[in-house]
Amino acid sequence: MQTVIKAPNVQLNGPDSVEAVLKELTLEEKLYLLTGGSGFGTCAVERLGIPAAMMVDSAAGINLAQYFGDLYSRIQIREGKPFKSLAGVTNTEETGAMITAISEGRELEGEAAERYQKICKERRKITDVDELPTCFPTGMLLGSTWNPETVEQCGRAVGREARCFGVNILMGSPDANIQRDPRGGRVFECYTEDPCVMSTLAPAMVRGVQSEGVFANAKHFAANNQETARLKINETISERALREIYFPGFRACVEQSGLKTIMCAYNHINGVGCSMNRWLLRDVLRGEWGFKGMVMSDWGGVYDQVQAVRAGNDLDMPGVRDMAPVREALENGQLSMEEVDFCVRNILTSLAENPSLQDPSRKKLDKCFSAEAAYHAAVEGFVLLKNDGALPLREPCKLALFGEGCKQFITTSRQSSRVFSYKQPRLLEELETRLGKDNVRFEEFPTHADAVLITVQSLGTEGKDRPDLQIDAEQREMLERGLDAARRAGAPAILLLNIAAPIDISSYVERVDAIIAVYYPGIEGARALADVLLGKISPSGHLSITYPRRVEDCPAYGFFPGASYSALYNEDIYVGYRYYDLKDVSPLYPFGHGLSYTTFALSNARLDVAQVNQDFASGCTLYVDIENTGDCDAKAVVQVYLHHASNVLPRPVRELKAFQKPFLRKGEKRTLSFRLSIEQLAAFDPRFHQWIAEPGEYVLEAGFSSRDLRVRTALQVSGHTPYDYGKHTPLRQIAANPAAYAALLENFAPFDVTRGDFEDCLKYFPDKELGVIVQELLVNKHLSGDDPKLCAAISQIYDELKNMQPVLC
Numbered sequence: 132m133q134t135v136i137k138a139p140n141v142q143l144n145g146p147d148s149v150e151a152v153l154k155e156l157t158l159e160e161k162l163y164l165l166t167g168g169s170g171f172g173t174c175a176v177e178r179l180g181i182p183a184a185m186m187v188d189s190a191a192g193i194n195l196a197q198y199f200g201d202l203y204s205r206i207q208i209r210e211g212k213p214f215k216s217l218a219g220v221t222n223t224e225e226t227g228a229m230i231t232a233i234s235e236g237r238e239l240e241g242e243a244a245e246r247y248q249k250i251c252k253e254r255r256k257i258t259d260v261d262e263l264p265t266c267f268p269t270g271m272l273l274g275s276t277w278n279p280e281t282v283e284q285c286g287r288a289v290g291r292e293a294r295c296f297g298v299n300i301l302m303g304s305p306d307a308n309i310q311r312d313p314r315g316g317r318v319f320e321c322y323t324e325d326p327c328v329m330s331t332l333a334p335a336m337v338r339g340v341q342s343e344g345v346f347a348n349a350k351h352f353a354a355n356n357q358e359t360a361r362l363k364i365n366e367t368i369s370e371r372a373l374r375e376i377y378f379p380g381f382r383a384c385v386e387q388s389g390l391k392t393i394m395c396a397y398n399h400i401n402g403v404g405c406s407m408n409r410w411l412l413r414d415v416l417r418g419e420w421g422f423k424g425m426v427m428s429d430w431g432g433v434y435d436q437v438q439a440v441r442a443g444n445d446l447d448m449p450g451v452r453d454m455a456p457v458r459e460a461l462e463n464g465q466l467s468m469e470e471v472d473f474c475v476r477n478i479l480t481s482l483a484e485n486p487s488l489q490d491p492s493r494k495k496l497d498k499c500f501s502a503e504a505a506y507h508a509a510v511e512g513f514v515l516l517k518n519d520g521a522l523p524l525r526e527p528c529k530l531a532l533f534g535e536g537c538k539q540f541i542t543t544s545r546q547s548s549r550v551f552s553y554k555q556p557r558l559l560e561e562l563e564t565r566l567g568k569d570n571v572r573f574e575e576f577p578t579h580a581d582a583v584l585i586t587v588q589s590l591g592t593e594g595k596d597r598p599d600l601q602i603d604a605e606q607r608e609m610l611e612r613g614l615d616a617a618r619r620a621g622a623p624a625i626l627l628l629n630i631a632a633p634i635d636i637s638s639y640v641e642r643v644d645a646i647i648a649v650y651y652p653g654i655e656g657a658r659a660l661a662d663v664l665l666g667k668i669s670p671s672g673h674l675s676i677t678y679p680r681r682v683e684d685c686p687a688y689g690f691f692p693g694a695s696y697s698a699l700y701n702e703d704i705y706v707g708y709r710y711y712d713l714k715d716v717s718p719l720y721p722f723g724h725g726l727s728y729t730t731f732a733l734s735n736a737r738l739d740v741a742q743v744n745q746d747f748a749s750g751c752t753l754y755v756d757i758e759n760t761g762d763c764d765a766k767a768v769v770q771v772y773l774h775h776a777s778n779v780l781p782r783p784v785r786e787l788k789a790f791q792k793p794f795l796r797k798g799e800k801r802t803l804s805f806r807l808s809i810e811q812l813a814a815f816d817p818r819f820h821q822w823i824a825e826p827g828e829y830v831l832e833a834g835f836s837s838r839d840l841r842v843r844t845a846l847q848v849s850g851h852t853p854y855d856y857g858k859h860t861p862l863r864q865i866a867a868n869p870a871a872y873a874a875l876l877e878n879f880a881p882f883d884v885t886r887g888d889f890e891d892c893l894k895y896f897p898d899k900e901l902g903v904i905v906q907e908l909l910v911n912k913h914l915s916g917d918d919p920k921l922c923a924a925i926s927q928i929y930d931e932l933k934n935m936q937p938v939l940c
């Protein structure tokens with residue numbers, strides 16, 4: 132690197148040393164630290180003991196192609212070679228092919244063999260592990276578990292693997308983006324369409340990963356909801372939708388779990404690219420939520436290096452990037468050294484705090500620990516969408532299987548979420564082992580079968596959205612063959628959905644006897660599914676995304692994925708079930724839906740208090756009794772929805788506010804309690820930059836899906852809000868209440884402000900706020916704002932108005 136200056140024993144050896152190291156750094160070193168040191172790593176400055184952190188993606192486990200790519204790019208950089216090919220930015224195809232060849236026992240030849248040797252040597256510098264990692268279920272399945280403990284356990288397992296491999300930051304742990312539209316190419320990486328589910332599960336992943344001494348990374352901040360034109364798309368989104376729908380998952384990771392790193396999204400929000408968005412990064416993330424970690428860009432997501440530093444995008448990935456624009460901006464005064472130091476300090480602190488960098492001692496891979504975490508997540512995430520009694524299967528049984536997916540489930544997409552694992556989920560093999568080879572047939576028309584299992588697959592693709600929700604033609608053809616086989620054998624047809632996200636199965640629902648959404652189930656997917664199919668365990672996954680009847684019903688249909696690099700978020704806060712409920716559109720399967728092998732009953736919803744003051748520190752506890760009324764032990768997902776008919780801000784018909792997943796033995800009865808804070812009941816009003824819980828009635832309903840609500844109760848909230856009459860009240864709202872309007876006229880009459888003046892204003896500017904109107908009238912009438920009589924009259928008006936109930940208009 133650059134000229135080495137002798138440092139007086141200053142070393143980065145913990146957070147307390149950061150300021151001293153910062154002082155020691157030369158400008159060139161600072162600039163060097165602001166970008167990556169390789170394809171997937173930060174820069175090291177040896178003389179000051181600054182280590183390089185390695186980061187790889189982890190949507191379904193450790194991305195070994197990136198890991199290999201980074202090791203190779205380190206070698207190339209050390210050898211002074213420009214790093215292209217293997218270490219190319221995100222081009223991990225070559226390392227991927229290398230890993231595939233090795234794991235299939237094929238010999239590498241020539242240059243590839245030489246590279247592989249070099250990579251292995253480099254790898255041995257940081258780890259003793261030379262096995263392949265675990266592939267875990269992806270976000271779509273984790274979301275369907277509705278179980279933060281399960282998600283946390285997966286986080287712990289993948290974090291532990293990272294520690295063994297010598298990886299310091301796990302990117303995308305979690306992908307906290309909301310599933311705005313099922314056509315999104317990366318919907319399978321994300322958990323849900325709902326901010327409450329997201330805010331419960333995403334921080335659990337962070338907790339798990341970070342408990343192993345590795346830093347988690349939430350991506351892509353914020354509103355990264357489509358792949359079409361992903362680098363250029365400008366999304367027009369209201370602040371309310373950002374605050375109520377797209378931000379809460381990220382916020383929860385910061386506030387609840389002390390998230391250590393965050394990755395900015397590629398997209399622009401209201402005109403500003405996320406890495407260059409000071410409001411997003413400095414005001415909201417750091418200022419409001421108190422984020423103390425490191426912000427990094429998505430790969431190539433810094434479109435203006437100077438703006439990015441100014442906005443607080445600490446690390447510009449990938450490296451190595453020429454930082455000349457930042458140097459120039461410093462020289463010509465466009466950027467201050469404080470702004471550069473701010474980012475460098477965050478990077479240094481992050482490196483100094485990272486336990487896996489501070490204690491890089493080697494650890495052994497515990498595959499069983501990971502396999503168990505993957506198994507439990509799969510079991511808890513499979514969603515039984517329909518069951519006419521075909522499931523569970525009763526042993527002994529003869530089965531016919533259709534679809535390549537039965538031989539091997541898809542587990543990830545090919546891009547950053549890719550995991551080369553040591554095992555594949557193979558249902559056919561698993562069932563052969565359990566039921567005997569003779570009892571399981573693949574793609575044969577059996578004369579006798581107890582059930583026909585048909586696996587339909589769909590791909591999730593980073594960089595590409597789906598044009599529709601159609602099942603591929605060749606899959607449809609296979610599905611028809613499977614259905615035909617079932618019909619001929621007089622056997623029930625069971626549809627298994629090995630899918631990235633909802634697809635259009637509406638025309639098949641009536642033709643099959645049972646449906647299970649398996650999603651991308653990880654390496655233990657076949658074992659877990661066999662247990663569910665054979666009734667060893669009851670399914671307990673519930674939908675964390677709505678299944679539409681037709682693509683045209685999707686909330687963003689018509690504006691997704693936008694055109695001419697512009698995406699209008701016209702559906703606003705009405706994402707997912709909020710839209711289906713608002714428009715009274717019937718979904719194929721509603722949000723929250725999921726069947727079990729048992730039945731549950733809910734009763735006796737009650738609150739600890741009937742009324743609370745809207746002080747944000749207060750809240751209430753909802754109690755609901757649940758009973759397992761069927762004949763097997765199982766887990767239930769109890770969901771609590773809120774309905775509030777607002778006087779001012781339109782609110783969704785229902786919003787999920789809490790949920791629990793209790794395990795109940797058959798016949799067991801229990802009381803569940805849900806604590807709800809006033810803040811959870813509030814809505815965000817951008818006009819006041821505030822979460823506001825209006826006084827009034829809040830109905831709480833509990834049930835097993837957004838369309839299966841069994842019990843309800845109501846809470847009264849009292850108190851004042853900015854909506855009470857005052858400075859911010861729009862004139863039309865005052866005029867709607869005769870008493871308020873009269874008070875206004877009466878108090879202004881002595882100052883020659885007439886009804887006519889107000890009428891004019893009402894006609895042309897009905898939404899103008901009272902405070903503004905008063906100021907304008909004073910100017911127009913040449914009155915002095917200091918006049919004591921006038922001041923008294925104005926405060927009198929506000930006093931009188933304060934005690935009146937606003938009238939809806």
Ligand code: BGC
Pocket residue numbers: 188221302303350429430547
């Ligand atoms: C993806 C990120 C990923 C990064 C590094 C980008 O193209 O959008 O999700 O973490 O590459 O692999």
